[in-house]
Amino acid sequence: MTDNRYDEGIRIRREVMGDDFVDAALDRNAGTDGEDLQHHITATVWGSVWTRDGLSRRDRSLLNIGMLVALRATEELRGHVRGGLANGLTREEITEAIIHASGYCGAPAALSAMKVAQEVLVDELGPKN
Structure with missing residues (x-):
């Protein structure tokens, strides 16, 4: 079974927070230790919590x-x-x-x-x- 929580999370995160906000957060953390945290938050908070009915x-x-x-x-x-x-x-x-x-x-x-x-x-x- 494919886990698409990150893809769903990034879509919702962009819809709610806006591309500029999300891009800034991802760019600020790219190539740093914070990059994994951004991926985790996008998948779990945005892709699991925000997708609930x-x-x-x-x-x-x-x-x-x-x-x-x-x-x-x-x-x-x-x-x-x-x-x-x-x-x-x-x-x-x-x-x-x-x-x-x-x-x-x-x-x-x-x-x-x-x-x-x-x-x-x-x-x-x-x-x-």
């Missing part, structure tokens, strides 16, 4: 934003805010997810996340009217 991509994006706030993983959050927009989340939903996470993750994590999210939202959608 239980949640929509939109819901997965919303969950990711909350988890990344909790982890204070602001660089990953930047890409997933863009991915959330690509998956149909609104500016208001992204902001509410961060506000909601502040109650469980604390103000410092939420403030750091909102700074990153704000940069992405302005870049992608323009200033809030």
Whole structure:
């Protein structure tokens, strides 16, 4: 049986995160120790988890934003805010997810996340009217 998780994962990863984001991650790690990790994440996270039927991509994006706030993983959050927009989340939903996470993750994590999210939202959608 052929394992096509990497191929399926790279397709979904590109659809959600965009070619520029994915190419930058792959290029940054090409020929380094991180190259195997990129392949592994693409196959397992994107090719196994993101391909499951239980949640929509939109819901997965919303969950990711909350988890990344909790982890204070602001660089990953930047890409997933863009991915959330690509998956149909609104500016208001992204902001509410961060506000909601502040109650469980604390103000410092939420403030750091909102700074990153704000940069992405302005870049992608323009200033809030």
